[in-house]
Amino acid sequence: MNKVQWSDALLLGFEPMDQVHRDFVDLLAAAQNADDTRLPAAWQAVVAHTEDHFGREDDWMRRTHFSSADNHILQHRVVLNLLRDGIGMARAGELERVREMAGELAGWFAKHTQSLDAALALHMRRQPAEALTRYRTRAPVHATAP
Ligand SMILES: [Fe+2]
Ligand SMILES: [Fe+2]
Numbered sequence: 001m002n003k004v005q006w007s008d009a010l011l012l013g014f015e016p017m018d019q020v021h022r023d024f025v026d027l028l029a030a031a032q033n034a035d036d037t038r039l040p041a042a043w044q045a046v047v048a049h050t051e052d053h054f055g056r057e058d059d060w061m062r063r064t065h066f067s068s069a070d071n072h073i074l075q076h077r078v079v080l081n082l083l084r085d086g087i088g089m090a091r092a093g094e095l096e097r098v099r100e101m102a103g104e105l106a107g108w109f110a111k112h113t114q115s116l117d118a119a120l121a122l123h124m125r126r127q128p129a130e131a132l133t134r135y136r137t138r139a140p141v142h143a144t145a146p
Contacts, residue, residue, distance in 0.1 A: 001099060004028040004106035010113050012121035020053045021113060028109070032102050040090035043098055046105075047083045054080055057120060064131070066123050072116045079108065 006025045011018055027049050031042035054076035061069035083105065089097045 001032065001103035002107045003032055003103070004109065010110065012113070012118055014121035014124045017057070017117065017121050017124070020056060021117075024049060024053055024109065028102060028106060032099070032106070036095050039095055039098060040087075043086055043090050043102070046102075047080075047087055050080060050083055057117070060124060061120060064123065064127055066120060068116070068119060072120065075112070075116065079105075 004025050006022060010021055010025075012021075024046075027042075027046050031039065031046050034042040058069075058073050058076060060066070061072060066072075082101065086098050086101045089095075089101075
């Protein structure tokens with residue numbers, strides 16, 4: 001299985017996004033290391049965090065009229081729908097399928113972060129300083145592994 005792992009290659013230099021990504025890696029790692037009893041709750045935590053993570057990025061893109069927003073927002077929506085399907089799989093006891101999905105998510109995350117998110121981070125770093133302060137003052141996402 002493709003195990004998620006934090007690496008400084010994932011740092012994009014836009015701190016609010018880097019923090020959300022660190023928390024995501026922690027939660028996905030917790031799900032990948034969870035035993036069968038803990039996996040359903042751990043997966044639910046990944047999905048809840050991802051809803052917030054993608055929601056923040058979508059919000060940044062809309063508020064700053066980011067030119068590549070449509071493609072990026074669509075990719076978030078497709079992936080989030082798949083992850084939500086995983087909650088149903090976990091409830092149905094199809095844990096192997098959830099573990100496969102977690103591995104695929106780990107691979108997707110690294111690629112997405114280094115392509116679409118990297119472009120967004122660059123765009124956000126170019127925003128006026130006062131706008132960046134506003135984005136940074138939003139409540140931080142807390143990673144809470146079950
Ligand atoms: Fe992201
Ligand atoms: Fe993204």
